[in-house]
Amino acid sequence: MIERYTRPEMKKIWSLENKFKKWLEVEIYALEALSNLDVVPEDDVKKIRENASFEVSRILEIEEETRHDVIAFVSCVAESLGPEKRYLHYGLTSSDVVDTAMSALIKEACEVLLNDLDELTEALKEKAREHKDTVMIGRTHGVHAEPTTLGVKIALFYSEMLRNKERLERAKDSIAAGKISGAVGTYANVPPYVEEYVCEKMGLSPAPVSTQIIQRDRHAELMTTLAIIGGTLDKLATEIRGLQKSETREVEEPFYKGQKGSSAMPHKKNPVVSERISGLVRILRGNAQAALENQPLWHERDISHSSTERVIIPDSTIILNYILKQATRIIKDLKVNESRMEKNLQGTYGLVFSQQVLLKLIDKGVVRDDAYVMVQRNAMKSWEEERSFLSILKEDKEILDYLSEEELNDCFDPKYHLKNINAIFERLGI
16 A cells, blocks of 8 residues: 555565565464474474574565565574574475465454454544534435434444444454464374464464365455445545535535645635545445455366465555554544524525425324325425425325414424433434
8 A cells, every 4th residue: 555545553564574574484383383293302492482583675575586475584584593494394395384374364354353343433422422412413315304403413433333343353353363274274294283272372273174265254244344444434524525515515524724625726625635535445345346356276286376365455454554544533523513403404495394385284184195195295395395394294285174373383393302312312422
């Protein structure tokens, strides 16, 4: 991922330095386990633990010749050792090291993302509380529907983020698996104890059965989870973009001192961060598709997944880390225009209260279909003439046969729609 969207904590996790450190940990833990089984001399393992080192530049230099990254790594580490180097990588296949280390790296990345999720979830909770009673129009199909509150709208994202955290915790547990089972997963050259020992030291669980690799359904679960979380962020960003349109202007993402919106038009305040979130989520979705295609591999393994994963796994965690932070900043500093909400609520001539009139007529004994026709014809007249819906209803003699003017007035009270808001917040525990 390009530097523009890479935060320091994820950059450190996915650095070559950190990757090779994880590889070396796997190698040394495997030797410790073999020493416990009296396969490798304890003194040699001690020397390797104390002296084994590497230089990233040297590994890359050797790889230019060998065309194999694990061999280059092992050769580089061997250069820092004496005769004990003969035991380095003893009985292992490349994927024992690479896949187990990858699981540990992903687990680290997931822990960062879980913290990011907590920060955003808390920001959503606080903003929902703040605007629990901030009345605004609800929209379906982009058209005014009935009154709601900004707090309810934000509470929905809070609830979804709680589910996203559960998804990511499950995916992290699933991916936290290692394997030290040899070339085709039969433990021919390393007994299962070695795998158990290494995985315990790495904070992983042994895969119950494997081939030469950890099976890629685990990685697909992770990547689809990251895409789902991204989908929530895209939905949040799309909502903000829609509400920031000039015709609406009910909320705006923060616009800071010195910020410029357009090189040509000085008046512009564009939802650029929200748009950036929506754009980057498209990469998450595409990467998830690639992870799904990595599941079917030939027989005990092929290498078609490897090149893909070098890109998609680091990039997806880096992207999600970045956009979670951006979304948190937007929510914390969100500009809310309550006067514009009130204006927009009244902007469709009171038509948003049509269901209340319908129900009142039904309560008075009018058949639902007949009541619907009565309300709809007046609603259409209000649309076409751009006049008060309430005034037009009061001109309809058939309506007045069932409802008094006072009863009609009662139908146009926004508070009616908000009477159960507290129940929603109580369910969410906020």
